[in-house]
Amino acid sequence: MELYTYYRSTASYRVRIALGLKGLDFQAIPVNLLVPKGGANRQPQYLAINPQGRVPALRTDDGEVLVQSLAIVEYLDERYPQVPLLSRELATRAHERAVAAMIACDIHPLHNSSTQNLLREWGHEEAQLQVWIEHWISQGLAAVEQLIGDHGYCFGEQPGLADVFLIPQLYAAERFKVSLAAYPRILRVAALAAEHPAFRAAHPANQPDTPA
Structure with a gap:
């Protein structure tokens, strides 16, 4: 592939x-x-x-x-x-998909480069963009924090669909200096993923096109 x-x-x-x-x-x-x-x-x-x-x-x-x-x-x-990246339990599968869609459809599009560039074209300053980005990422992660479980990864002891979407969003949050201190469940998942070889290999810092 x-x-x-x-x-x-x-x-x-x-x-x-x-x-x-x-x-x-x-x-x-x-x-x-x-x-x-x-x-x-x-x-x-x-x-x-x-x-x-x-x-x-x-x-x-x-x-x-x-x-x-x-x-x-x-x-x-x-x-x-x-x-498998999805639970065998029907309701849990829906929760996993909901978190993934929340990140892919509701959080990420509001801070990606095309959105930022359009806001700049409309005359918004960098400080205003930072407030915008912090607002949408924080609001979205606050909801994710309430939806995921209290143990292991987002919905179990093994990583799944929700984790696949959450971890890159946390990278974006850190890149834009958005604090994660208010999200202990999310931080728990992040700590587990940081030790997992698949997540580590996929990290932007480990890609062949990462600037030196």
């Missing part, structure tokens, strides 16, 4: 974790989002792969190109079920 990725993209980070948890080999193909004139993701070569011009995109062993991290991770879980 080929993963079109960017080291600091939290959406790409999610898919790297899922691939690692399942022990799947893949070739990372870096897509530099910050090169001049709009980034490599806005060039025709990449738009032919993903018309939305975002990362990640995954080319499967069958040659199918998949986009959107939530869809990719669920595909991997269905295609390679031997290391």
Whole structure:
């Protein structure tokens, strides 16, 4: 498999974790989002792969190109079920999906680079952007804190879908200097993930396109 990725993209980070948890080999193909004139993701070569011009995109062993991290991770879980990312319990599966969707749909889009750039175009200063980012990340993580369990990872002793989405969001929170002190459950999960080889290998600091 080929993963079109960017080291600091939290959406790409999610898919790297899922691939690692399942022990799947893949070739990372870096897509530099910050090169001049709009980034490599806005060039025709990449738009032919993903018309939305975002990362990640995954080319499967069958040659199918998949986009959107939530869809990719669920595909991997269905295609390679031997290391499940979802609980066998129906209600727990819904909770896991809810946390993943909360992060992917409600938190991350409000602080990603395209949103920030548009706010700058509208005349907002960097201090205002920081307040905006802190507000949405803190509000979202406060809700996640109430939804996850009191032991182990988000919903059990083994990492699953919710953890795959939560850990990259915590990386973003730290990058934007958003305090996590009010979230003891989340910090518990973060400590466990920091010792897990799949999460460590997927970390932005360990990617081949990470700046020196």
